[in-house]
Amino acid sequence: MNRFERQIKLSGFGKASQQKLKEAKVLVVGAGGLGCPALIYLASCGVGEIGIADGDVVSVSNLNRQILFGESDIGKLKPEAAKEHLLSKYSNLKITSINEYITQKNAIEIISGYDIVLDGSDNFPVRYLVNDTCVLLNRPLVFGAIYQYEGQLAVFNVPDESKVKTNYRDLFPEPPEQFEVPDCNQTGVIGVLPGVIGTLQAAEVIKLITGIGRPHINRVLIYDLRNSQFYETTLRPDMKTNSKIPKTVEQLKETDYSLACNSIHSITWSEVEKYLGNFSGKAILVDVREHFEVPRFTHYTNVRIPLSELETDQEYFQNYEVIILFCQAGIRSLKAANIISTRFKDKEVYSVYGGLDNPESPVKTLEYAGKI
Amino acid sequence: MITVKVFGRLTDYTIKNEFNLTGVKDTDQLLKTLFNKYPMLEGLKFKVSVDRKIINENTALHNGSEVAILPPFSGG
Missing domain, CATH: 3.40.50.720 (NAD(P)-binding Rossmann-like Domain)
Known part of the structure; x- marks a missing residue:
């Protein structure tokens, strides 16, 4: 049997x-x-x-x-x-x-x-x-x-x-x-x-x-x-x-396949680092999660402008050439990128693929290394 | 009378998941009627099924036809 x-x-x-x-x-x-x-x-x-x-x-x-x-x-x-x-x-x-x-x-x-x-x-x-x-x-x-x-x-x-x-x-x-x-x-x-x-x-x-x-x-x-x-x-x-x-x-x-989904360019976390370095002062990293969401992301300098406030809070982006958006899983940041690129057609707007949940994000990398 | 079944998040816009329509002779006309009634549906991706067959082109409707509007699901 x-x-x-x-x-x-x-x-x-x-x-x-x-x-x-x-x-x-x-x-x-x-x-x-x-x-x-x-x-x-x-x-x-x-x-x-x-x-x-x-x-x-x-x-x-x-x-x-x-x-x-x-x-x-x-x-x-x-x-x-x-x-x-x-x-x-x-x-x-x-x-x-x-x-x-x-x-x-x-x-x-x-x-x-x-x-x-x-x-x-x-x-x-x-x-x-x-x-x-x-x-x-x-x-x-x-x-x-x-x-x-x-x-x-x-x-x-x-x-x-x-x-x-x-x-x-x-x-x-x-x-x-x-x-x-x-x-x-x-x-x-x-x-x-x-x-x-x-x-x-x-x-x-x-x-x-x-x-x-x-x-x-x-x-x-x-x-x-x-x-x-x-x-x-x-x-x-x-x-x-x-x-x-x-x-x-x-x-x-x-x-x-990520691009076929939309016209916004998705970039990886390693590219984020390059962009921030190459366009120092001209590039900004934006956390579009809501204010209550944790953990706070501190690996790179960033500002938090929640998706819900993005429509009314766009003047901030005037001073930058490259705008990189991220959220927890990379979906809201795409929506945010759509909103911003519609308003500022001459700026480079990117969404970070997979957001903080992406295994290659600095947060996850630290988690794997047992440092968090 | 045509019965319309609505699935997934499309019911966010139609509120009901099943309702009846009269005076529509084919699926193109049915979609036009739906877009007039629920403008948010226009531009969304979905497939239409008539009498339990997915259709790829305009299809005639008859009294008693059952139409289903199917959006893609991605969750897992």
């Missing part, structure tokens, strides 16, 4: 399906609200090799939904913490922790090592990048995403009986503009919602691997937790969207 006995005896499943699971390699992008429940079921059912890609660390606000983690994991890298918990449950797992975000530079290398990708990421740039990479590499993509009380599910890049396949761009050809994306500090989520969607994603992965049932191909499912309704609709290829997907590995590596 082994731990898979109850599924092996299931009609239509059997030893053959178990063997297929054992031979499968699944990549979970994002060990968050969707990734955690998905990982638990993928590990428990016997998927042979699981990759977990995430550059984030566990924070206390994750714990209402990221059910692999507990209070003792706060500050740990998510893939490492997830791996540790799963290995403590099942001894014979092969889990690879990939402690970095998927970017256009590493996407091909990471994704090509797996048979199926489960997208549990939490932002549009990564979702489009993962989609395009899966199209390019011809990998099935099990898509899940949530907004407040609602979730979406779809299986992309797998042909149906008529050899027709669709991808995320057939549903939404291009990412929304930044102003359409809610502020990081505005939107909430109830933990069980990604639990439902992440579990549905795991079910689709298992169906794809074993061939049981009818995977959710060329269909989109929307679940509303509030009225417990599932809305289902069918999807077909949209010829106009094909041109938006990079055609070669080289093209993909050169596509700036």
Whole structure:
């Protein structure tokens, strides 16, 4: 007897399906609200090799939904913490922790090592990048995403009986503009919602691997937790969207997915340092978080002008040529950059990618080094 | 009569997540009516589904048609 006995005896499943699971390699992008429940079921059912890609660390606000983690994991890298918990449950797992975000530079290398990708990421740039990479590499993509009380599910890049396949761009050809994306500090989520969607994603992965049932191909499912309704609709290829997907590995590596989202230039923390040095006195670093938000950022000289006051407090920028904006996660700073660049067309306006939450931010770097 | 279902943050603007419309013969006209009624919807990215099929072009509507307006979600 082994731990898979109850599924092996299931009609239509059997030893053959178990063997297929054992031979499968699944990549979970994002060990968050969707990734955690998905990982638990993928590990428990016997998927042979699981990759977990995430550059984030566990924070206390994750714990209402990221059910692999507990209070003792706060500050740990998510893939490492997830791996540790799963290995403590099942001894014979092969889990690879990939402690970095998927970017256009590493996407091909990471994704090509797996048979199926489960997208549990939490932002549009990564979702489009993962989609395009899966199209390019011809990998099935099990898509899940949530907004407040609602979730979406779809299986992309797998042909149906008529050899027709669709991808995320057939549903939404291009990412929304930044102003359409809610502020990081505005939107909430109830933990069980990604639990439902992440579990549905795991079910689709298992169906794809074993061939049981009818995977959710060329269909989109929307679940509303509030009225417990599932809305289902069918999807077909949209010829106009094909041109938006990079055609070669080289093209993909050169596509700036963060930039494709908006017309504002995003820069990294290391570039911030260069700009502040090169344009000394002419460049200003602005914290657009609200006054109550902590921790205060003191690594470089900066002023705090909250996004909510930006419309009325613009005269301040007159004296500068380069304006660099940051916030906690890099979303409000983009909105702020839009506002400022509309008003001051001759100035260089930048938003710091990922904000203070970016693992490369001076705050995070110090955290990793154990200095905070 | 056409039934319109609205999802995600688009309900911030329409307030209701389901309502009925009359006198619209196709999806272009339906969108025009919606943009007049809820100007904030214009310019937002969403997909339209008619009778449970995602559409990529203007599509005729009939009495009893069900239209869904689906925005992208990014959360995880």
